[in-house]
Amino acid sequence: MKRIGVLTSGGDAPGMNAAIRAVVRTGIAKGWEVWGVKGGYQGLITGKILPLGARDVGGIMQRGGTILGSARAPEFKTEEGQLKALRTLNEQGIEALVVIGGNGSQTGSGALHKLGFPVVGVASTIDNDLYGSETTIGVDTALNISLEAIDRLKTTASSLQRAFMLEVMGRDCGYLALMSAIAGGAEACVIPEVETDPEDLAQRLRAAYQKGKEHAIVVVAEGAKYNAETLGQYFSSHRERLGFDLRVTILGHVQRGGAPTAYDRILASRLAAGATEALARGEFGVLVGLNQSKITTTPIEVVNSSKKEIDMELFELAKILD
Numbered sequence: 534m535k536r537i538g539v540l541t542s543g544g545d546a547p548g549m550n551a552a553i554r555a556v557v558r559t560g561i562a563k564g565w566e567v568w569g570v571k572g573g574y575q576g577l578i579t580g581k582i583l584p585l586g587a588r589d590v591g592g593i594m595q596r597g598g599t600i601l602g603s604a605r606a607p608e609f610k611t612e613e614g615q616l617k618a619l620r621t622l623n624e625q626g627i628e629a630l631v632v633i634g635g636n637g638s639q640t641g642s643g644a645l646h647k648l649g650f651p652v653v654g655v656a657s658t659i660d661n662d663l664y665g666s667e668t669t670i671g672v673d674t675a676l677n678i679s680l681e682a683i684d685r686l687k688t689t690a691s692s693l694q695r696a697f698m699l700e701v702m703g704r705d706c707g708y709l710a711l712m713s714a715i716a717g718g719a720e721a722c723v724i725p726e727v728e729t730d731p732e733d734l735a736q737r738l739r740a741a742y743q744k745g746k747e748h749a750i751v752v753v754a755e756g757a758k759y760n761a762e763t764l765g766q767y768f769s770s771h772r773e774r775l776g777f778d779l780r781v782t783i784l785g786h787v788q789r790g791g792a793p794t795a796y797d798r799i800l801a802s803r804l805a806a807g808a809t810e811a812l813a814r815g816e817f818g819v820l821v822g823l824n825q826s827k828i829t830t831t832p833i834e835v836v837n838s839s840k841k842e843i844d845m846e847l848f849e850l851a852k853i854l855d
């Protein structure tokens with residue numbers, strides 16, 4: 534192997550830069566050239582690719598986002614787009630590709646693998662909805678951002694005896710909401726994986742008020758059937774139902790911004806190093822992930838045909854701890 538490529542794809546996740554840095558530096562240590570693709574699969578289609586040296590990735594680990602840029606690239610979902618991407622790789626003499634991204638991106642890497650191109654995926658998304666890695670790059674930072682929001686909301690909530698609906702990201706997955714609720718000591722949690730009856734939720738908030746709580750925080754996953762806004766509207770005309778006055782906060786893209794935590798920097802460095810190791814072994818078509826504290830590989834077809842489930846024991850724990 535002489536030359537490999539690396540790209541970041543889908544939603545950016547804090548820690549992606551640490552992963553790029555580790556791919557470049559471990560690749561160079563193996564005697565390879567490492568080329569970076571700009572703007573995810575879209576850059577592969579349009580031929581935006583450049584060589585990266587060890588110094589080009591200096592001073593990036595502490596930065597959020599991705600220096601290579603990312604994209605949602607619908608054209609790559611078509612065979613025509615994939616063949617264009619393949620042409621770029623062949624024209625530039627790239628012999629293998631590292632794809633740093635989430636479930637959509639790894640579906641894309643699976644497509645390249647099927648077309649016979651050597652790929653290795655690195656598990657990276659704030660949503661933690663990717664099978665094959667217990668946690669993914671960006672999750673820890675995103676959780677800490679939720680926590681800061683909860684801690685701040687609690688101070689203003691208790692000053693005015695209010696309830697807050699805090700909506701967090703996660704697409705169709707309730708992981709971020711559930712873990713934020715446990716770590717932040719929220720009074721309730723609404724996730725897509727569990728049917729929520731707004732009346733039951735009202736009952737829980739009323740109970741919190743009657744217990745003498747000065748505030749109530751409900752963490753709502755953006756993908757839940759009733760999101761924060763609909764729940765807020767549902768309750769707003771019924772103050773007496775809750776005891777509390779109610780406000781809604783939607784965290785939005787703040788969730789993905791800013792510097793990665795130490796955990797995400799280390800995870801990203803380890804997973805990316807695991808990716809170049811896999812390439813060196815000639816192990817292609819796999820996702821590099823973290824399982825039981827070890828760096829593992831899982832066949833990309835298994836990753837893309839499996840669903841990561843929420844641990845319902847944690848949901849029960851969140852209820853007991855409220």
Ligand SMILES: Nc1ncnc2c1ncn2[C@@H]1O[C@H](COP(=O)(O)OP(=O)(O)O)[C@@H](O)[C@H]1O
Pocket residue numbers: 542543544574604605606607608609610611634635636637638639640641642644657658
């Ligand atoms: N079914 C698919 N086939 C091929 N490529 C896909 C597929 N789904 C997603 N991708 C590619 O992966 C990119 C990123 O996926 P997306 O779901 O947006 O983010 P993430 O990888 O973070 O989950 C998409 O923009 C597209 O280019």
Ligand SMILES: O=P(O)(O)OC[C@H]1O[C@](O)(COP(=O)(O)O)[C@@H](O)[C@@H]1O
Pocket residue numbers: 543544545605635636637657658659660702703704755789
């Ligand atoms: O940044 P966009 O395109 O508005 O998309 C928002 C989505 O991206 C995410 O932040 C990350 O999702 P992906 O990892 O699947 O890209 C989701 O939590 C959220 O639903």
Ligand SMILES: [Mg+2]
Pocket residue numbers: 543635636637658660662704
């Ligand atoms: Mg995704």
